[in-house]
Amino acid sequence: MPQPSPWFATPADAADRLAAAGYLADPATAITAYLAGALEKPLLVEGPAGVGKTELAKAVARVTGAALVRLQCYEGLDEARALYEWNYKKQLLRIQSAQGTDQSWSETHDDIFTDEFLLTRPLLTAIRREEPTVLLVDEVDKTDVEVEGLLLEVLSDFQVTIPELGTVSAVRRPFVVLTSNATRELSEAVKRRCLYLHLDYPDAEREREIVTSQVPDLDDRIAGQLVATVGRLRELDLKKSPSIAESVDWARTLVALEIGELDEKAVDDTLGVVLKHASDQARAVQELRLRR
Template identity: 45%
Template sequence: MNWQDLQNKLSEHAYIANQELAMALKIALQLERPILLEGEAGVGKTQAAKTLSELFDTELIRLQCYEGLDSAAAIYEWNYQRQLLSIRASVDTGSDLKDIENRIFSRSYLMERPLLRAIQQQKAPVLLIDEIDRADEEFEAFLLEILSDFQITIPEIGTISATTKPMVVLTSNGTRNLSDALRRRCIYNYVPYPDLRTEIAILTKRYPRVSSHLANQIVSFVQSLRKEDLEKKPGIAEMLDWTAALSGLGINDITSDPEALQASLVCLLKTQSDLYSIPKEVSQRLANGAA
């Protein structure tokens, strides 16, 4: 499969990737290297990973990062309660201490977290490490071993090597600079907001029944809204939500009903100040520009 095929396949699964992204994904698959997707919130970084897992019909294992994420939540943890109970039960029956230790530190007492689970699948899964910039530097350093060698060391058991190499997708909103060491290990792609044609294609893929006239209007409106001075610019997901809302309201032309248009903007604008900064006059101007 060359990169154009991959682009077409993604498009069949309702994900319109630009050429750069398709090529980056292809190379990441080819070289079995992680891919780092950076971009504004809502441009479809996470969706890319989801679509890949659909495309290859494999499991999507997701690790949502947050500050303070540690190995117990990301890799593995022993099931301490079970271990304690097991020791109590064994002692009463008079088992050998060595046996007890072997048993309670066996795999059945190990609780697998996403990273460990991802390297132990029969069929290579898609491992999505979402919003890596939210985790702290320590965790980043921790990831390096896994991303370069695909193996995890558990002191009580030993080193667990990957049965299959997962396809790793890291996403980042750029709220924090990532370390060069991590970047160097990844194929990189910056995902921009899509251009007009691509975004219309995305909309019609998701909502085939929306008329081309309305689709054009919606996308032009959202794109001009992104040029306004907003705290949180509407992403593709918001655009799709809004489309669903407009369809639900039975609106076929966004200029036809200013009141409904203004009310439906809650799908696009997610902060109070953004809602204030787009009053009815502005939304009408944008709507007329889009029409």
């Protein structure tokens, strides 16, 4: 049976340790992170891009000393990239070297389907690790629906079946985080196996705490101006709204340039740090000027 891994002692312990690693978790996030470890259930984190979903998994790995194994999802992802594949070139060399010997085909077959020829991908890698592991399945909504079937065996029983080798079960269950930007609805089968957490952009006070914790040299007054401006930008119909990470980058930019006032010129000069589309920048400049 898999050995239980006490990732966090309590929700308060989760909040404190994540905060020490630079991730300010609200009560719902701290409770859900604690439960994911205590109940050994995967955690599905859903919300818009840039709200800290991926960073949560990274923070859990940092504070617990666990290795982070990441499966970056994308359209066209298949079993060979998610689970495992065989090293066909190496197998072919072994077959060729066995020709002209007394070794039978069945013996050669058994020889080439061993760990020596197995190329493990993120899902199988995380299952096989004996050390504490955080498995991040990032942007799962970008995959095809069929790929979710690959996840079900892992999420249900923390095991992977390899026809040539049998079933590989986790010795130590990983802490699993699946992230989704909600670009499509995930199957009920996947959701049923997970705890669920929805993350959204924080309110102004919370974002100010996050920014100042990451950029302690930022003046309090500038921090307030930055957070207010980012909030207004997120109200606009943009191709890509500013993420929390981009708020932090903007704060670091203002400190590096020794900007003491987030006035019109400062915004114009540094807006490319938070908005990465020319059309978004043009719209933002126009709207911000109208509101001044």
